[in-house]
Amino acid sequence: MTTFPAPALALAEEMTCAAAADPARAIAFQGAPGANSHRAALEYAPDGLPLPCFSFEDALDAVKDGRAASAIIPIENSQHGRVADIHFLLPESGLSIVGEHFLRITHCLMALPRDADGGPPITAAYSHPQALGQSRHYLRSRGIVPMSHADTAGAAAFVAESGDPTLAAISPRIAADFYGLAIIDEAVEDAPDNTTRFVVLAREPLASGTIAGPAMTTFVFEVKNIPAALYKALGGFATNGVNMTKLESYQRGASFSATEFYADIVGIPGDPAVDRALEELAFHCKRLRMLGTYPMARPRG
Helix, strand or coil, rough: CCCCCCCHHHHHHHHHHHHHCHHHHHHEEEECCCCCHHHHHHHHHCEEEEEEEEHHHHHHHHHCCCCCCCCEEEECCCCEECCCCHHHHHHHCCCEEEEEEECCCCCEECCCCCCCCCCCCCCCCECCCCHHHHCHHHHCCCCCCCEECCCHHHHHHHHHHHHHCCCEEEEEEEHHHHHHHEEEEEEECCCCEEEEEEEEEEEEEEEECCCCCEEEEEEEEECCCCCCHHHHHHHHHHHHHHHHHEEEEECCCCCCCCEEEEEEECCEEEHEEEEHHHHHHHHHHEEEEEEEEEEECCCCC
8 A cells, every 4th residue: 555545535635735835834744634643743833734645754755855844753652662664764864853742642443433223343443553552452452453554544544435334443533523433432542641752854954053942962873893882882971961861772784783773862062061972972983973953842851
């Protein structure tokens, strides 16, 4: 599947036309209209023009090609962890992180409208793997089979298109309004504080000196393949009092000979402590790439 289900396609085409008329206001997101990324785009840029894209790559390409000024991409969830492939896609995109946004996630189980007798039991629920993972206990306890789909709202459109009353979708409430589905159950996520962090990307980094308040800096690096390299590389952050709020490892390629790391720190290049820590990190690295410095949306620590 390389496009949205028919019920979502007309909405997506309408939104695409609006964004094409004013690309400076366009903000690309992955998913069909009504996805959580659509909600995030509306919250982050209330005056923006959300541009639905089928894949993460499509959303990033929209920015690179000038069809959108920015893209809002989910990077991690408080319950289900890292969003797959993002750590590879962000460095390869050549774009810069210019903002972040935290979205409280509430999932609904939705299906075709039911008769007064309730209709047949739900046997399967379609959604994005992240949403399925965030609702796995709910689904398991009810014997509902989780079925992967490209995105949450696309799953709702697929269920609407299927005409099968035994199928459901796990999706935001607004998707039910878009695609004429009935809410079967609300708040089906397993954790009441389920939250997703999004990053906002643009072609150019924020200009130096434009961030007035607390800031985050994100980068990826690969340490030299020698004993204690990571310990030495990170020592500068401890000795300089720089708070590292995220450190995550991932493998690139099939050799398993070198591990790459994704990191967030509190602070901004130009601050002497941050500069000293980054200088020490670079000394112990084979590769260091800055992904962006941007305003902190939520206090850390």
